[in-house]
Amino acid sequence: MVAYTARRLMLAIVVLIGMSLMTFYISHAIPGDPARLASGAHAKAEQVESLRVQMGLDKPLPVQYMIYMKGIISGDLGTSVSTRRPVADELKEYLPATIELSVFALIISVVAGVFFGIVSAVRRNSALDHFLRVFSLVGASIPVFWLGLLFLIFFYKQLNVLPIGGRIGIGINPPTKATGLYIIDSILSGDGIALKSSISHLVLPSITLGYSSMGVFTRMARSCVLEVLSADYIRTARAKGLKETIVVYKHALRNAILPLITLVGLQFAYLLGGTVLTETIFSWPGLGSYSVTAITNLNFPAIMGVTLTITTLFVVINLITDLCYAIADPRIVYK
């Protein structure tokens, strides 16, 4: 397992270099002059030139790339063109927000999706099965921005029980930063007000995002469990007189779990990179909104930073997913 992991990590470096090369050249091929944008419309040619030199944009592209890669080794992802702040510092603010939202959305979609899938499989072709299938299908088909707005109108405007957006309430300071994940940081610092506020701010965006990917889990869990339920060992388990819940959750689900693990990995990576709309609707300050602003402002270092971060997360999540197979199924051995 250790050798396998090491090999995969080596391959990941190759993937990251390839991705950085592609993103670097594609983003620099976009017509536009970041130095001109950052200097403002009134800036004279010499002011723009001076900023261009300061940003290193006057050098040939291969040289710029080498400088950038050299910086990465020492943890320097460059400086944001618009805010003049180190990109690494900005990612430290935005990435935890996206991770927090994605993790909660994933928990919601996995727990609800797998549970609904099992119920559907066990109660195959019943009214409940049909209802859950339609419910899941609606989640997968409904546009996130529309669902988000409906939630806001109902829970914020009509009932006024949940906040409209952001990560924390008006007049409340964010918890002392340790991880950047507000819920964890609130617990670590014993900040009850921040914890309560963070949880209430997370409810609507994570349900909105989670509901959209829940349908996939429901469908997958249903078909996997159905397949396993017709296996001989399930009949044997039932014949032994085991309780139906033990048959379903211990014997059937355990054997149906491999495809679900793959799906969890894929969906988590998808959620991390695909939260733009949810973040916009709920003013969630995550990587999605950061990357949109970066692209609009031709903020090359920020675009590179976001791309490399998401690529790294994809690679790591895929690796963890593969390693989880061995844990879930002892028959799988990595050499």
Added chain:
Amino acid sequence: MKKALLIILASAMALSFLAGCGNSNNQNQQSGGSEGGVKNPGIVVIASDSEPTLLDPHIAYDPMSSNAILQTYETLVVYEGETSEIVPFLAKDWEITEEGKVWTFYLRDDVNFSDGTPFNAEAVKVNFERILDINQGPAWIFDMVVDVEAVDEFTARFTLEYPYASFLHGLASGNGGVFISPKAIHDNAVDGDWAQAWLRDNMVGTGPYMLESWVIGQGWSMVQNPGYWRGWEGEHVEKIELRVIKESASRMLMLENGDADFAENITRDTLDQLFDNPDVVVLQKPSINVLNICFNNTRGALQDKLVRQAMSYAFSYDDAVFGIYTGRASYQTGAMANGVWGFNPSLERYETNLEKAKELLEQAGYPGGGGLRFTCQTETGADDYGKVVELFQSDMAKIGITIDIQVLSWATIADMLQTPEGAADMFITGVYPDFPDPDNALYAQFHTSGIGNINQSFYMNEEVDKLLDQARRTIDDTEREALYYEIQTIVNEDAPCLFVLVRDMMQTYRAWVNGYVYNPFVTRTYYPISK
């Protein structure tokens, strides 16, 4: 199973315990709450679609940065109330000598920075040295300053390269001409960077509010500066909080629910819903922000002013003002809004006249449009601009001119506009003068030296260049006014752009907000505001 249930229960109990207990970071803080029906009393909450790019007042040059900067940093002079009259502020008086080349300011002696250090002539000198040395963002407004001298502790003297009549406006506008504590600059400078890295996220000024926190992506909050020189008698809010709320609909909901006191940039199509709400004020005021379709004056048939005039006569101004902008705009006569001092009231506005447009095209040698075809660019995401350009396209078709619309990101358009050869035939743009003076509204836009930055129609007229140079060096207002009248007449006749309209300023806020004074020329400050 039972074990798992126990763990979940224990966690839930721990969370509820924590939720109920106090803490160090949020002690004595209450979110929400109301007093006499007023939500969040003591805090003014602004729901905004964006946040500052950075907080260094000598580099930042965008409205959202100014919105934060001008709560903490102050200017020597300010605009009085809703007017463009300039009155003393950090400077209690000033005098102009040597025919406008030397400006001497007598400073107040009771002003301190929020770090306790005094504001004095040395602070003025250090700050202007910083602006000119960094030479970014708003520095161009002061590029005629050659020397700043501290004559005595409270007298600062500016020497200009040439007499510059708009110098006071430049100081009053709040763009760049504000003062950071020299101690903060000195203490936080790294390798002679004038503390640029530190001042990107920190503020030490003389203003009424101090930065409490700025969480990027979420917004900032400011609290009262206890030693503020104007004092805290009367009613003022204790705290200002800006929340980044990306969606216009969400900002509107916050305003309706009373969670926001000001909602910025509510889209025009949703504003109507707020007019009948007695708890919300929708303020509509004339502004000086004009909308132009800039012709590339160096390109083919567009070099001929008759063609440009013809297009100006063919446009349906009524449809733009009352249709697209639903009456929240006014007609524009000439190159600048009539709210700017020096506006020439005798100018003739281009009114829709298709017959005249056709005649002019014929005179130019393009009868029936003569197969003229142009590309007009508009920027991605600017819905209003897109609608105006579509209207322009259909109007030009009436006189036989074909317009191809190209939608591109502003970054791409701005890059193309650096040279006349690279620029498209025309593009639509909003023009926001930094201060209400014709020099600011006209010089960069129509002087040949502005090509490559603000002169985006690539307009070149030697006579206009000469008059613009003369006007900016003329101190006598009557003489200046006459010169600007003449400039506007020539520019209007040349029609380098199609002057579409002047957009009204729309501001939405809760009716419980008191003391709000709208001035079209400067960023809102929250010191006079209470709830």
